[in-house]
Amino acid sequence: MTQVQLNAVRKEFGSFVALEHIDLDIQSGELVALLGPSGCGKTTTLRMISGLDNPTNGEILFDGNDVSDVPVRDRNVGMVFQRYALFPHMSVEKNITFGLRVRDIPASEVSERLEEILDIVQLTAFRDRFPAQLSGGQMQRVAIARTLITKPSVLMMDEPLANLDTNLRGEMRRFIRELQQRFNITTIFVTHDQVEAMELSDRVAVLFDGRLEQFDTPDGIYHRPDKTSVAKFMGASNIIDGVVGDGGLKTAFADLSIGDGGAFGAGSQVKAMVRSEAIRLLKEPEAGAQNQLSGTIRTADFFGATVSYVVQVGDYELNVDEHSTEMLEPDTPVYLQLPSDRIWLFPDEKG
Amino acid sequence: MSASVRTAAQRKARLLLIAELSPVVIVLFVLFGGALVLAVLQSLGFAPWFGVNTFPDFSYFGALWGSSAFWVSLWLTLYYGFVSTIIALIMAIILSLALIKPFRSKTLYKYLYKLPLMIPYTVGIALVVLMLGNGGIMSRLLAFVGMIDNPGQFPQILKTHYGWGIITVYVWKQVPFMTLAIYAVLLGIGRETEEAAAILGANRRQIFFSVTLPQILPGIVSSTLICFAFNVGAFEAPFILGGGYPDTLPVVAWRYFNDANYAFQLQGMATVVSIGIVSGVILFGYLAAYRRYERMRGRA
Ligand SMILES: Nc1ncnc2c1ncn2[C@@H]1O[C@H](COP(=O)(O)OP(=O)(O)OP(=O)(O)O)[C@@H](O)[C@H]1O
C-alpha cells in the first residue's frame, strides 16, 4: 500500500554515528527483513521510519512524499517493539483495542475486530489478564495483535518472534506472511535469524555498523553475496583465497575449475566462497569428476538432520554439511567434489 | 538430618530478620505507639501528673466537637492541606514530564529544582512574608511600576483565611519533593509505552491520561500521601501566615498547650487526637482505594 524510501539517511546520537548512510527503497506491499548483528542500527532505522526519531541527515519518503513533518500518530504505521512496550495497567483486551479506541472507532466494530485477532493470536483465554501475568511469548503476541488490529499501511516489527517456541514461531510466521499478503502491507521486520529472514521475506537488507551492505532477494544474499562479510554473516564457512587463472582458480590446496571468471580477469586476486552444503562428500573417488580433492575427516558434529564435517585437504580445512543418514568417523579418508557452478567469487577486499 | 539442618538455617534467617526489623519496630511501637496511647489516655481525662484523673471522660472531646469553631478549624486545616497538595501535584507532574525530555542545561535544572528541599520551612515562611506581605517586595514593585498608587493598596494575601501564604509555602517546598518521586517513577517506566501509544494513533492528551498517568500513580499516591499528612499536621506556616481565629487545628492545639491553665492541656490532647483521627481516616481511605485499583489491575 505504501512505498517506503530512505534517501541518504544518517543518524547521529551526539558524537556517535548510529547510521552512516542508508539508501533503501522498499516497494509497496513488499516484506523486507532487516538483518544484522546486535547494535548495527536496526531498531534505529525502524524508529526513524515510524517518526519516533528524526534522521540527522537525509530524507524518508512514503509514496514519494517526504514525511519528516508528518507526526508519528498520522503516519499510519505499526510497530511491534523489541521489548513489547505493553501497557502494564491495561488488560490484554484493553491493550489490543487501544489503537482503535483512541481513533473513536465504534464499539461494535472494536469488539468484532478484537474477537477476530484474539482468535488468530490464540489469546482468547487470556483476554482479561494483565501483562505482568503473561509469559514472554504471550506478551509478544499481544504486542503483535495490538499493532495488526489497527491495519497499518507500513508494519514494522522488531524481532517479533524472538521469544516464541518453534511451533508457535512457524505459525506466527505463516500468519504474518498471510496477513501481509492479504492486506498488502508493506512490512519491515528485524531479525537476528538468517533462516527466518530467508523464509519470510521478499528481500533482505543486511546492515553492518550503520551501513547497508547488501539489499537483495534471499537467494541473492545467500548465493551471491557482494562481500565476504555478508557471506560470513549468512553462515558461509569456506572462504578461500585464490588467483583467477585461465578458466580456473588457483588456490593454496588445488587448482579449481570455475564456471567462468565473470568480471574477474586472469591474474585477479579474489576470494571464493563454496557453501558447505554444496560440497559433495564421497568415500570413493569418482572417475573423471571435476574439482575432486582427497582429504581426511577431522571432526564430525551431529545436528539432527545434518552432519557437519571439517575435512582437511592439504593444509586447508573445508566445512562440509551432509545428510545424517550415514555418519563418518574422524580420520576417515574421503573425496570432496566442489561443483564449479557453486563457486562464488568476490574481489579481494584487502587489495 | 537434612530436615534439622534446614530448621537451623531457618531459625538463623528468622533471627536475622528480627534483628533487621527491631530498630523500626522499637521506634514505631515503643516511642510512637507509646506516645499515641498516652495522648489518647490524656484526651480522655487521664493525667494524674497534672492532678487530673477523670478517666474515661469524654467531656474534652464533647467540648471541642460541640463548638462550631472546631468545625471551621477542621475545614481550614483540610482546605489548606488539600489545595496545596493538589496544586503541588499538578506542578510536579508538569515539571517531571519536562525533566524527562532531553534539553540543554537539563543538569542545571535538575539541580535547581531541588533547592527548596534543602531550605527549612521557616526560611520559606520568611521569604513569603518578604515577598507577598503588605510592604513586601511585590507590593513595592507593583507600586513602583504604577499598578497601585502605594504599597498599602497591595491586596491582602497573607493572614487571610484563603491561606494563600500557607499554600505558597507548602507548594514551594513540596513541588520538588513530589517531582523527585514522580520523576523517578517516570524514569523507571521509560518512554516506550508512550511511543507505542503515539504509533497506535493516540494524541498527547490521550497518551497522558491513559498511558502516562496510570503508570506514575504509585509515585503520585506515595508523595501526595506524605505531603497531605504533613500539611494537615504542620504548625509554623498557618501560625505565622494564617488569618488568625479560627485557626487550623494544629495552631488551636498549640494555643491550648501554651495556656497557663493546665486543664487546657487535656483539651489540647483532644485536639491532637482529633487531627490524628481525621487524617488517619482520610489517608487510610485513600490508600485503600488505591490498593483496590491496583488489585483490579492484576498487581498484588
Ligand atoms: N538514544 C541513543 N543514544 C545513543 N546511542 C544510541 C541510542 N539509541 C541507539 N544507540 C546506539 O546506536 C547503535 C544502534 O542501536 P540499535 O538499537 O539500532 O541497534 P540494533 O541493531 O537494533 O541492535 P539489537 O539487535 O541489539 O537490538 C547502538 O550502538 C546503540 O548503542
Ligand SMILES: [Mg+2]
Ligand atoms: Mg534493536
